[in-house]
Amino acid sequence: MAVCLREIVLRGRKQRKESEVAAIEEDTTQELSVGELLERANRDRTSREKAIIVRGLESFSSFSCIRFRPYRSGDREWLNIESRNGCYSYVGRTGGGQTVSLSRQGCLYHNTVQHELLHALGFNHEQTRNDRDNHIRVHWNNIIDDMKYNFNKIATLNQGTSYDYNSVMQYHRYAFSKNNYPTMEPIPNSNVSFGKATEMSKNDIDRLNRLYKCCENQWPP
Template structure:
Protein backbone atom coordinates (compact mmCIF):
# COMPACT_ATOMS: atom_id res chain seq x y z
CA UNK A 1 0.00 0.00 0.00
CA UNK A 2 2.82 2.40 0.92
CA UNK A 3 4.56 1.58 -2.36
CA UNK A 4 1.33 2.26 -4.31
CA UNK A 5 0.86 5.62 -2.51
CA UNK A 6 4.43 6.59 -3.30
CA UNK A 7 3.85 5.67 -6.93
CA UNK A 8 0.68 7.76 -7.06
CA UNK A 9 2.48 10.69 -5.45
CA UNK A 10 5.34 10.45 -7.96
CA UNK A 11 2.91 10.25 -10.88
CA UNK A 12 1.04 13.30 -9.58
CA UNK A 13 4.30 15.21 -9.14
CA UNK A 14 5.35 14.38 -12.70
CA UNK A 15 1.94 15.46 -14.00
CA UNK A 16 2.16 18.78 -12.19
CA UNK A 17 5.73 19.31 -13.39
CA UNK A 18 4.69 18.60 -16.98
CA UNK A 19 1.82 21.04 -16.70
CA UNK A 20 4.15 23.69 -15.31
CA UNK A 21 6.67 23.16 -18.10
CA UNK A 22 3.91 23.25 -20.71
CA UNK A 23 2.61 26.55 -19.31
CA UNK A 24 6.11 27.96 -19.23
CA UNK A 25 6.67 26.97 -22.85
CA UNK A 26 3.33 28.49 -23.82
CA UNK A 27 4.41 31.78 -22.26
CA UNK A 28 7.68 31.63 -24.16
CA UNK A 29 5.85 30.84 -27.39
CA UNK A 30 3.61 33.86 -26.90
CA UNK A 31 6.65 36.08 -26.36
CA UNK A 32 8.39 34.60 -29.38
CA UNK A 33 5.67 36.14 -31.57
CA UNK A 34 6.53 39.66 -30.38
CA UNK A 35 9.03 41.95 -32.10
CA UNK A 36 12.05 43.20 -30.19
CA UNK A 37 10.47 46.63 -29.64
CA UNK A 38 7.30 45.05 -28.24
CA UNK A 39 9.38 42.88 -25.90
CA UNK A 40 11.36 45.90 -24.71
CA UNK A 41 8.28 48.03 -24.18
CA UNK A 42 6.59 45.26 -22.21
CA UNK A 43 9.65 44.58 -20.09
CA UNK A 44 10.28 48.26 -19.30
CA UNK A 45 6.71 49.41 -18.75
CA UNK A 46 5.56 50.55 -15.30
CA UNK A 47 9.00 50.20 -13.77
CA UNK A 48 9.74 52.38 -10.75
CA UNK A 49 13.33 53.57 -11.04
CA UNK A 50 15.44 54.44 -8.02
CA UNK A 51 17.78 57.41 -7.67
CA UNK A 52 20.89 55.26 -8.15
CA UNK A 53 19.74 53.92 -11.53
CA UNK A 54 20.55 55.60 -14.85
CA UNK A 55 18.04 57.82 -16.63
CA UNK A 56 16.43 56.03 -19.59
CA UNK A 57 15.47 57.62 -22.89
CA UNK A 58 13.95 55.93 -25.91
CA UNK A 59 12.69 53.25 -23.57
CA UNK A 60 15.99 51.44 -23.06
CA UNK A 61 18.93 53.83 -23.64
CA UNK A 62 20.78 54.71 -20.46
CA UNK A 63 22.28 58.19 -20.06
CA UNK A 64 24.40 59.66 -17.31
CA UNK A 65 22.58 63.00 -17.02
CA UNK A 66 19.78 65.09 -18.49
CA UNK A 67 22.42 66.90 -20.57
CA UNK A 68 22.82 63.79 -22.73
CA UNK A 69 19.13 63.54 -23.59
CA UNK A 70 19.38 65.11 -27.06
CA UNK A 71 22.99 64.31 -27.89
CA UNK A 72 24.49 61.38 -29.71
CA UNK A 73 27.55 60.24 -27.75
CA UNK A 74 29.06 58.85 -30.94
CA UNK A 75 29.21 62.31 -32.51
CA UNK A 76 29.94 64.29 -29.34
CA UNK A 77 32.83 62.05 -28.26
CA UNK A 78 34.61 58.86 -29.23
CA UNK A 79 32.41 55.89 -28.46
CA UNK A 80 33.84 53.03 -30.46
CA UNK A 81 35.60 49.99 -29.10
CA UNK A 82 39.17 49.70 -30.35
CA UNK A 83 40.40 47.45 -33.12
CA UNK A 84 43.41 45.22 -32.57
CA UNK A 85 46.23 44.45 -35.00
CA UNK A 86 44.50 41.25 -36.11
CA UNK A 87 41.58 43.31 -37.43
CA UNK A 88 39.19 42.19 -34.71
CA UNK A 89 37.33 44.38 -32.22
CA UNK A 90 37.41 42.66 -28.84
CA UNK A 91 34.73 43.75 -26.37
CA UNK A 92 35.24 42.31 -22.88
CA UNK A 93 32.16 41.22 -20.96
CA UNK A 94 31.28 39.78 -17.59
CA UNK A 95 28.01 37.96 -16.92
CA UNK A 96 27.00 38.29 -13.27
CA UNK A 97 25.69 35.36 -11.24
CA UNK A 98 22.12 36.67 -11.45
CA UNK A 99 21.39 34.21 -14.25
CA UNK A 100 20.70 30.49 -14.51
CA UNK A 101 22.71 28.35 -16.91
CA UNK A 102 19.84 28.39 -19.41
CA UNK A 103 19.64 32.19 -19.21
CA UNK A 104 23.40 32.52 -19.64
CA UNK A 105 23.15 30.37 -22.76
CA UNK A 106 20.68 32.84 -24.31
CA UNK A 107 23.02 35.75 -23.54
CA UNK A 108 26.10 33.96 -24.85
CA UNK A 109 24.27 33.01 -28.06
CA UNK A 110 23.54 36.71 -28.62
CA UNK A 111 27.14 37.68 -27.88
CA UNK A 112 28.57 35.04 -30.18
CA UNK A 113 26.18 35.83 -33.04
CA UNK A 114 28.21 38.95 -33.88
CA UNK A 115 31.26 36.88 -34.81
CA UNK A 116 29.35 35.26 -37.68
CA UNK A 117 28.80 38.52 -39.59
CA UNK A 118 31.31 41.09 -38.29
CA UNK A 119 34.77 41.61 -36.82
CA UNK A 120 33.22 42.14 -33.36
CA UNK A 121 34.35 39.56 -30.83
CA UNK A 122 32.79 39.63 -27.39
CA UNK A 123 35.10 37.82 -24.97
CA UNK A 124 35.13 37.22 -21.19
CA UNK A 125 36.92 39.87 -19.14
CA UNK A 126 40.52 39.55 -18.03
CA UNK A 127 42.23 41.14 -15.05
CA UNK A 128 43.96 43.76 -17.21
CA UNK A 129 40.79 45.02 -18.93
CA UNK A 130 40.05 48.66 -18.16
CA UNK A 131 36.71 48.84 -19.99
CA UNK A 132 34.11 46.09 -20.08
CA UNK A 133 30.41 45.30 -20.28
CA UNK A 134 28.85 44.05 -17.07
CA UNK A 135 25.77 42.08 -18.10
CA UNK A 136 23.35 42.11 -15.18
CA UNK A 137 19.70 41.53 -14.32
CA UNK A 138 18.73 45.01 -13.19
CA UNK A 139 15.51 47.00 -13.51
CA UNK A 140 14.41 46.20 -17.07
CA UNK A 141 16.37 46.12 -20.34
CA UNK A 142 18.83 48.92 -21.08
CA UNK A 143 22.30 49.88 -22.27
CA UNK A 144 24.43 52.97 -22.65
CA UNK A 145 25.38 54.05 -26.17
CA UNK A 146 28.92 53.10 -27.18
CA UNK A 147 32.02 52.65 -25.07
CA UNK A 148 31.82 54.71 -21.87
CA UNK A 149 34.95 53.62 -20.02
CA UNK A 150 35.32 51.36 -17.00
CA UNK A 151 32.50 49.08 -15.94
CA UNK A 152 29.50 49.60 -18.20
CA UNK A 153 26.20 47.96 -17.26
CA UNK A 154 24.00 46.25 -19.83
CA UNK A 155 20.81 45.26 -18.05
CA UNK A 156 18.96 42.16 -19.24
CA UNK A 157 16.38 41.56 -16.55
CA UNK A 158 15.54 37.92 -16.04
CA UNK A 159 11.89 38.84 -16.31
CA UNK A 160 11.21 39.96 -19.85
CA UNK A 161 14.61 40.65 -21.43
CA UNK A 162 16.16 37.29 -22.16
CA UNK A 163 15.49 36.81 -25.85
CA UNK A 164 17.94 36.66 -28.74
CA UNK A 165 16.48 39.83 -30.26
CA UNK A 166 16.71 41.89 -27.07
CA UNK A 167 20.28 40.75 -26.43
CA UNK A 168 21.31 41.84 -29.96
CA UNK A 169 19.43 45.12 -29.57
CA UNK A 170 21.13 46.09 -26.31
CA UNK A 171 24.55 45.02 -27.59
CA UNK A 172 24.10 47.24 -30.66
CA UNK A 173 23.47 50.14 -28.29
CA UNK A 174 26.69 49.27 -26.44
CA UNK A 175 28.52 49.24 -29.78
CA UNK A 176 27.35 52.78 -30.56
CA UNK A 177 23.95 52.58 -32.27
CA UNK A 178 20.72 54.44 -31.55
CA UNK A 179 17.13 53.62 -32.46
CA UNK A 180 16.19 53.81 -36.12
CA UNK A 181 13.31 56.24 -35.53
CA UNK A 182 15.71 58.84 -34.11
CA UNK A 183 17.83 58.91 -37.29
CA UNK A 184 18.67 62.31 -38.71
CA UNK A 185 16.75 61.46 -41.91
CA UNK A 186 13.76 60.00 -40.07
CA UNK A 187 11.24 62.58 -41.32
CA UNK A 188 11.71 61.37 -44.88
CA UNK A 189 10.49 57.92 -43.91
CA UNK A 190 8.45 58.13 -40.71
CA UNK A 191 5.82 60.64 -39.59
CA UNK A 192 5.60 60.88 -35.81
CA UNK A 193 2.10 61.49 -34.41
CA UNK A 194 2.88 63.30 -31.17
CA UNK A 195 -0.82 63.70 -30.38
CA UNK A 196 -0.91 59.96 -29.65
CA UNK A 197 2.27 59.83 -27.55
CA UNK A 198 2.11 59.42 -23.78
CA UNK A 199 2.63 62.55 -21.73
CA UNK A 200 6.33 63.11 -21.03
CA UNK A 201 7.44 60.62 -23.69
CA UNK A 202 7.73 62.93 -26.72
CA UNK A 203 11.49 63.29 -26.22
CA UNK A 204 11.85 59.62 -27.21
CA UNK A 205 11.12 60.66 -30.79
CA UNK A 206 13.65 63.50 -30.98
CA UNK A 207 15.98 63.23 -33.96
CA UNK A 208 19.69 63.18 -33.27
CA UNK A 209 22.79 63.43 -35.46
CA UNK A 210 23.11 59.69 -35.90
CA UNK A 211 25.86 57.85 -37.73
CA UNK A 212 23.86 56.25 -40.53
CA UNK A 213 26.93 54.82 -42.28
CA UNK A 214 25.46 55.46 -45.72
CA UNK A 215 22.77 52.84 -45.23
CA UNK A 216 19.13 53.47 -46.13
CA UNK A 217 16.41 53.94 -43.54
CA UNK A 218 15.51 50.44 -42.45
CA UNK A 219 11.94 49.62 -41.44
CA UNK A 220 13.14 46.09 -40.67
CA UNK A 221 15.99 47.12 -38.37
CA UNK A 222 16.19 45.47 -34.97
CA UNK A 223 16.56 49.07 -33.73
CA UNK A 224 13.22 50.25 -35.21
CA UNK A 225 10.34 50.51 -32.75
CA UNK A 226 6.81 49.41 -33.65
CA UNK A 227 4.02 51.75 -34.77
CA UNK A 228 2.30 51.94 -31.36
CA UNK A 229 5.43 52.61 -29.27
CA UNK A 230 4.65 54.91 -26.29
CA UNK A 231 1.02 55.26 -27.42
CA UNK A 232 -1.41 56.72 -24.88
CA UNK A 233 -4.60 55.79 -26.69
CA UNK A 234 -3.95 52.67 -28.75
CA UNK A 235 -3.46 54.76 -31.87
CA UNK A 236 -0.22 54.72 -33.93
CA UNK A 237 2.61 56.99 -32.83
CA UNK A 238 4.50 56.45 -36.10
CA UNK A 239 3.30 56.10 -39.68
CA UNK A 240 5.61 55.26 -42.61
CA UNK A 241 5.72 57.71 -45.53
CA UNK A 242 4.98 57.98 -48.36
CA UNK A 243 3.30 54.55 -48.14
CA UNK A 244 1.42 54.23 -44.82
CA UNK A 245 0.87 50.52 -45.41
CA UNK A 246 4.55 49.57 -45.18
CA UNK A 247 5.15 47.10 -42.37
CA UNK A 248 7.80 48.11 -39.84
CA UNK A 249 9.06 47.49 -36.33
CA UNK A 250 8.62 43.73 -36.55
CA UNK A 251 12.26 42.60 -36.38
CA UNK A 252 13.28 39.66 -34.23
CA UNK A 253 16.96 39.77 -35.16
CA UNK A 254 19.45 42.06 -36.89
CA UNK A 255 18.70 42.96 -40.50
CA UNK A 256 21.16 43.09 -43.39
CA UNK A 257 21.31 46.89 -42.98
CA UNK A 258 22.01 46.56 -39.25
CA UNK A 259 24.92 44.30 -40.13
CA UNK A 260 26.13 46.58 -42.96
CA UNK A 261 26.25 49.71 -40.79
CA UNK A 262 27.98 47.82 -37.98
CA UNK A 263 30.67 46.59 -40.39
CA UNK A 264 31.04 50.06 -41.90
CA UNK A 265 31.39 51.80 -38.54
CA UNK A 266 34.04 49.36 -37.35
CA UNK A 267 35.65 48.93 -40.81
CA UNK A 268 35.27 45.15 -40.63
Protein backbone atom coordinates (compact mmCIF):
# COMPACT_ATOMS: atom_id res chain seq x y z
CA MET A 1 0.00 0.00 0.00
CA ALA A 2 1.33 3.43 -0.90
CA VAL A 3 1.83 5.79 2.03
CA CYS A 4 1.13 9.49 1.61
CA LEU A 5 3.19 11.61 3.97
CA ARG A 6 2.57 15.23 3.09
CA GLU A 7 0.53 17.50 5.34
CA ILE A 8 -2.17 19.59 3.70
CA VAL A 9 -4.25 22.67 4.36
CA LEU A 10 -7.92 22.57 3.45
CA ARG A 11 -10.86 24.88 3.59
CA GLY A 12 -13.10 24.20 6.53
CA ARG A 13 -16.17 22.03 6.19
CA LYS A 14 -18.83 22.26 8.86
CA GLN A 15 -21.91 20.22 9.46
CA ARG A 16 -24.53 20.01 12.16
CA LYS A 17 -24.69 17.11 14.55
CA GLU A 18 -25.25 13.81 12.78
CA SER A 19 -28.63 13.33 14.47
CA GLU A 20 -29.95 16.42 12.70
CA VAL A 21 -29.33 14.81 9.29
CA ALA A 22 -28.03 18.01 7.73
CA ALA A 23 -26.45 18.57 4.34
CA ILE A 24 -22.86 19.74 3.96
CA GLU A 25 -22.28 23.43 4.53
CA GLU A 26 -19.17 25.04 3.06
CA ASP A 27 -17.37 27.61 5.20
CA THR A 28 -14.91 29.42 2.97
CA THR A 29 -13.78 31.83 5.68
CA GLN A 30 -11.66 29.36 7.59
CA GLU A 31 -8.70 27.14 6.84
CA LEU A 32 -7.58 24.19 8.94
CA SER A 33 -4.29 22.35 8.88
CA VAL A 34 -4.95 18.63 9.12
CA GLY A 35 -2.04 18.50 11.52
CA GLU A 36 -4.09 20.73 13.82
CA LEU A 37 -7.08 18.38 14.06
CA LEU A 38 -6.41 17.13 17.54
CA GLU A 39 -7.17 14.37 20.02
CA ARG A 40 -7.25 14.65 23.81
CA ALA A 41 -8.17 11.33 25.43
CA ASN A 42 -9.53 10.96 28.96
CA ARG A 43 -6.80 10.55 31.54
CA ASP A 44 -8.83 7.95 33.45
CA ARG A 45 -8.89 5.34 30.68
CA THR A 46 -7.01 2.09 31.16
CA SER A 47 -3.89 1.30 29.15
CA ARG A 48 -5.86 -1.19 27.05
CA GLU A 49 -8.58 1.35 26.29
CA LYS A 50 -6.04 3.98 25.31
CA ALA A 51 -4.22 1.48 23.09
CA ILE A 52 -7.41 0.79 21.12
CA ILE A 53 -8.04 4.49 20.61
CA VAL A 54 -4.43 5.26 19.70
CA ARG A 55 -4.38 2.38 17.21
CA GLY A 56 -7.46 3.83 15.52
CA LEU A 57 -5.98 7.32 15.42
CA GLU A 58 -2.64 6.16 14.09
CA SER A 59 -4.22 3.96 11.43
CA PHE A 60 -5.12 7.08 9.43
CA SER A 61 -1.47 8.00 8.94
CA SER A 62 -0.76 4.62 7.34
CA PHE A 63 -3.02 5.26 4.35
CA SER A 64 -3.67 9.02 4.20
CA CYS A 65 -2.18 12.42 4.97
CA ILE A 66 -4.34 12.75 8.10
CA ARG A 67 -2.21 13.14 11.22
CA PHE A 68 -3.64 13.28 14.74
CA ARG A 69 -1.44 14.66 17.52
CA PRO A 70 -1.97 15.34 21.24
CA TYR A 71 -3.70 18.52 22.35
CA ARG A 72 -1.44 21.51 23.03
CA SER A 73 -2.31 24.59 25.03
CA GLY A 74 -3.40 27.32 22.65
CA ASP A 75 -4.80 25.00 19.98
CA ARG A 76 -8.00 26.42 18.53
CA GLU A 77 -9.61 23.19 17.31
CA TRP A 78 -9.33 19.67 18.67
CA LEU A 79 -11.17 16.42 19.33
CA ASN A 80 -12.08 15.46 22.88
CA ILE A 81 -12.36 11.68 22.89
CA GLU A 82 -14.57 10.87 25.86
CA SER A 83 -16.52 7.99 27.35
CA ARG A 84 -20.08 9.32 27.22
CA ASN A 85 -23.36 7.53 26.60
CA GLY A 86 -22.81 5.68 23.34
CA CYS A 87 -20.68 6.00 20.20
CA TYR A 88 -21.17 9.28 18.36
CA SER A 89 -19.59 12.30 16.74
CA TYR A 90 -20.61 15.47 15.01
CA VAL A 91 -20.15 15.24 11.26
CA GLY A 92 -17.41 17.59 10.13
CA ARG A 93 -15.77 20.44 11.99
CA THR A 94 -17.64 22.43 14.62
CA GLY A 95 -14.84 24.67 15.88
CA GLY A 96 -13.15 24.65 19.27
CA GLY A 97 -13.25 21.47 21.32
CA GLN A 98 -15.28 18.80 19.56
CA THR A 99 -16.53 15.69 21.33
CA VAL A 100 -16.14 12.18 19.95
CA SER A 101 -17.82 9.75 22.34
CA LEU A 102 -16.34 6.27 22.61
CA SER A 103 -18.09 4.72 25.57
CA ARG A 104 -16.38 1.94 27.47
CA GLN A 105 -19.58 -0.03 27.00
CA GLY A 106 -19.63 -1.21 23.39
CA CYS A 107 -17.53 1.37 21.55
CA LEU A 108 -13.91 0.35 22.06
CA TYR A 109 -13.35 -1.55 18.84
CA HIS A 110 -10.99 -0.64 16.01
CA ASN A 111 -13.78 -0.31 13.44
CA THR A 112 -15.87 1.85 15.79
CA VAL A 113 -12.97 4.22 16.47
CA GLN A 114 -12.38 4.61 12.72
CA HIS A 115 -16.14 5.02 12.12
CA GLU A 116 -16.49 7.91 14.57
CA LEU A 117 -13.29 9.60 13.40
CA LEU A 118 -14.60 9.47 9.83
CA HIS A 119 -17.71 11.28 11.04
CA ALA A 120 -15.51 13.98 12.55
CA LEU A 121 -13.68 14.21 9.22
CA GLY A 122 -16.95 14.83 7.36
CA PHE A 123 -18.37 11.45 6.33
CA ASN A 124 -21.91 10.14 6.88
CA HIS A 125 -23.32 6.63 6.94
CA GLU A 126 -23.24 4.57 3.76
CA GLN A 127 -26.97 3.81 3.86
CA THR A 128 -27.78 7.54 3.68
CA ARG A 129 -26.34 7.92 0.16
CA ASN A 130 -28.74 9.31 -2.44
CA ASP A 131 -28.22 6.22 -4.60
CA ARG A 132 -28.75 3.72 -1.80
CA ASP A 133 -32.14 2.56 -3.14
CA ASN A 134 -30.25 0.91 -6.00
CA HIS A 135 -28.27 -1.18 -3.51
CA ILE A 136 -30.31 -1.71 -0.35
CA ARG A 137 -33.96 -1.84 0.59
CA VAL A 138 -34.90 -0.16 3.87
CA HIS A 139 -37.65 -1.81 5.90
CA TRP A 140 -39.07 1.22 7.66
CA ASN A 141 -41.68 -0.74 9.61
CA ASN A 142 -38.91 -2.64 11.41
CA ILE A 143 -36.97 0.41 12.59
CA ILE A 144 -37.29 1.96 16.04
CA ASP A 145 -39.25 5.15 15.42
CA ASP A 146 -36.75 7.48 17.10
CA MET A 147 -33.92 5.99 15.04
CA LYS A 148 -35.45 6.32 11.57
CA TYR A 149 -33.46 9.48 10.89
CA ASN A 150 -30.36 7.30 10.56
CA PHE A 151 -31.81 5.92 7.32
CA ASN A 152 -32.86 9.18 5.65
CA LYS A 153 -31.09 9.95 2.39
CA ILE A 154 -28.87 13.04 2.52
CA ALA A 155 -26.02 14.65 0.62
CA THR A 156 -22.91 12.57 1.29
CA LEU A 157 -19.25 12.85 0.33
CA ASN A 158 -19.06 9.90 -2.07
CA GLN A 159 -16.05 11.32 -3.94
CA GLY A 160 -16.94 9.44 -7.12
CA THR A 161 -16.90 6.02 -5.48
CA SER A 162 -19.55 3.32 -5.74
CA TYR A 163 -21.85 2.08 -2.99
CA ASP A 164 -19.84 -0.07 -0.62
CA TYR A 165 -21.38 -2.89 1.42
CA ASN A 166 -17.98 -3.30 3.10
CA SER A 167 -17.63 0.30 4.21
CA VAL A 168 -16.95 0.84 7.90
CA MET A 169 -19.75 3.42 7.65
CA GLN A 170 -22.37 0.84 6.57
CA TYR A 171 -24.84 -0.27 9.26
CA HIS A 172 -25.54 -3.97 9.66
CA ARG A 173 -28.70 -5.78 8.61
CA TYR A 174 -30.50 -5.48 11.96
CA ALA A 175 -29.40 -1.97 12.97
CA PHE A 176 -32.00 -0.31 15.21
CA SER A 177 -34.52 -3.10 14.70
CA LYS A 178 -37.54 -2.97 17.00
CA ASN A 179 -38.73 -6.51 16.32
CA ASN A 180 -35.61 -8.58 15.47
CA TYR A 181 -36.41 -8.37 11.77
CA PRO A 182 -33.97 -6.81 9.28
CA THR A 183 -34.03 -3.06 8.84
CA MET A 184 -32.11 -3.33 5.56
CA GLU A 185 -31.44 -5.90 2.89
CA PRO A 186 -29.15 -5.71 -0.13
CA ILE A 187 -30.65 -5.76 -3.62
CA PRO A 188 -30.88 -7.44 -6.01
CA ASN A 189 -29.07 -10.23 -4.12
CA SER A 190 -30.49 -10.33 -0.60
CA ASN A 191 -27.81 -12.79 0.51
CA VAL A 192 -24.92 -10.39 0.10
CA SER A 193 -23.04 -9.81 3.35
CA PHE A 194 -22.84 -6.20 4.51
CA GLY A 195 -22.27 -4.06 7.58
CA LYS A 196 -19.57 -6.34 9.00
CA ALA A 197 -16.44 -4.28 8.35
CA THR A 198 -13.68 -4.67 10.91
CA GLU A 199 -11.74 -1.73 9.47
CA MET A 200 -11.95 0.89 6.76
CA SER A 201 -12.46 -0.44 3.24
CA LYS A 202 -10.62 0.56 0.09
CA ASN A 203 -13.51 2.89 -0.79
CA ASP A 204 -13.41 4.50 2.65
CA ILE A 205 -9.71 5.19 2.21
CA ASP A 206 -10.12 6.45 -1.36
CA ARG A 207 -12.86 8.88 -0.28
CA LEU A 208 -10.72 10.20 2.54
CA ASN A 209 -7.71 10.75 0.30
CA ARG A 210 -9.78 12.37 -2.45
CA LEU A 211 -11.60 14.74 -0.08
CA TYR A 212 -8.40 15.85 1.60
CA LYS A 213 -6.35 15.68 -1.63
CA CYS A 214 -3.77 13.48 0.02
CA CYS A 215 -2.23 11.48 -2.83
CA GLU A 216 -2.77 10.75 -6.46
CA ASN A 217 -3.07 7.07 -7.34
CA GLN A 218 -3.20 6.04 -3.68
CA TRP A 219 -3.99 2.44 -4.69
CA PRO A 220 -2.30 0.57 -7.52
CA PRO A 221 -4.59 -0.58 -10.37
